[in-house]
Amino acid sequence: MFMYLPIALTSVNYLLVVGLGLAVGLLSGLFGVGGGFLMTPLLMMIGIPPTIAAATDANQIVAASASGTLAHWRLGNVDFKMGLYLLVGGFLGGAVGVQIIKILRATGGADFLIKMTYVIMLGVVGTFMFFESLNALRKNKKKAADPGSNPGKSGGAGGSGNTGDSLRMDSTMASADGGAGVATASMVMENEKKGLLASLPLQTYFEKSGVTHSALVPLGLGVFVGILAAIMGVGGGFLMVPVMIYMLRMPMHVVVGTSLFQIMFTCTEVTFLQAYSNHTVDFLLAILLLVGSVFGAQIGTILGRKLHGDQLKILLAIIVLVVTAKIVLEQVLEPSLLLAYGGGH
């Protein structure tokens, strides 16, 4: 039942760790997030030192995201072109973020600022996604009740004065339904082109996602998420997914696959650097976790196929909000121990 971990220097119940991997891998396959924001605190709860928990989690995410990327690629859910632009941006952003954190740490009070940014980001993203997908689900119900109204019509109305939000929702739903609303997608693109972003150079059509953007947009957003992720010390999946949905206007299922593809590379870099410079990757712990997570990612992908894009979004929003509430509670209630080891979230 127990296994000793050579780097974490502690003994763990391996069935419990495999179970944790399975649960978080399932979320990864379902929502396209790495799950670090859940896994790192859970590992710390079973006695893994914070720095080792974070680094080893990156190692197991490589396995879970490789498993998930393969499953989503087979389903045609990976936009490699978009993923590559976001990845390049993410690497640049990560490098910038690491420098920013150094400056912040030197000036003092950085931890408070980081924690606040993290909580606010999680809270805003979770709340926005929750209400947006709730609206979309309600709309969907109405449409089902009124067969006269179809996505094409709705899109047409949007073009003559509806808000951008409703257009985006239509685009997501249409694509998630298998590209039934091509008309809607083209309306969205036209609407977009009127915007400032459309005036940027290097306009590129992203076939898999069915959207046109300047290559600078995913690059810039990648930098933005990379900076925030580096500052907050997280993988950034929970930020990248909403960015792809709401700013790049990609269909939810393609978002999940592309996010996993990108996470696989980000975590590869993090794992190697942590193992090489800090010696904080526990190989045995990673193996126990990935035994669970690679299967979890597959089960998550299969489950995800049975759910509508908006149902996925609202579930992710609920998880993000629960995690936010937990962090806020932890911060407000007096901890039982007032001393701790350094590192971790």
Place this chain on the structure above:
Amino acid sequence: MRKSSTMKTICRLQAAIVVMLGLVLSASTALALTVSVSPQEIPINLSYHGANLVVTGTSAAGDELIVKIASAPHDTLLKYKGKAAGLFWMKMGNMDFKNTPTVYLLSSTSKLEGLLSPAERVQYTIGYPALKERTEIESSMAEPDKDQWFDHFIQFKKKERLYRIQEGTVTRQGGNYRLETAWPYEAAPGTYTVQVLAVRDGKVVESAETSLEVARAGAVATLSRLAFDRAAVYGIMALVVAMAAGFAVGSLFKGGGAH
């Protein structure tokens, strides 16, 4: 007459020998404080989950005994938590507990209170108040309250199961004593000292010590060496295994995952 006087002399000599033997024996009993620990080496292999330690030895009858298992003192660097902006509890800065052992397991034949004079306690570092006397706190906090933060430190170490005081757990039978205690798996590999103190009238009259070696073995030792001595190879191995596992299981699910 001559015969009876010879007999008397022999009897006296016999009595003298018996008395001398008795004196020699009692003196040797008083000095014979010994200690041994079993096992003396604890190998940390994959199935390691702590160990059962048995400390045995001999001591003068009537002496109280204290057994201390501890590491050499060093600095324990921690973060302290406080309220930021009057609302959020978070790690605020560094707190270095200087001159503290990583492991401190104390056992005795009876209650520690009143067993030793305060000066002797500090000299032999027996009990948490004595440990506090020897500890220095350095922190980024302006003038930390030593009493308050040392209490937090003890709570922290107790939670880790690395500090423990168990009174009355050392049992004796005649001139032999015995202690059975659990060695925590949370304790890092290293060399630890097992020290036994014989106490009489509030003073330590004798001490004996031996060492306990806790070392990585087998796969645990191999992986640890690889991680620290050949970090690049270790990192690449971790990645290759993760990728291979991910893609292999991904391929297994081919039937279930695809349309």
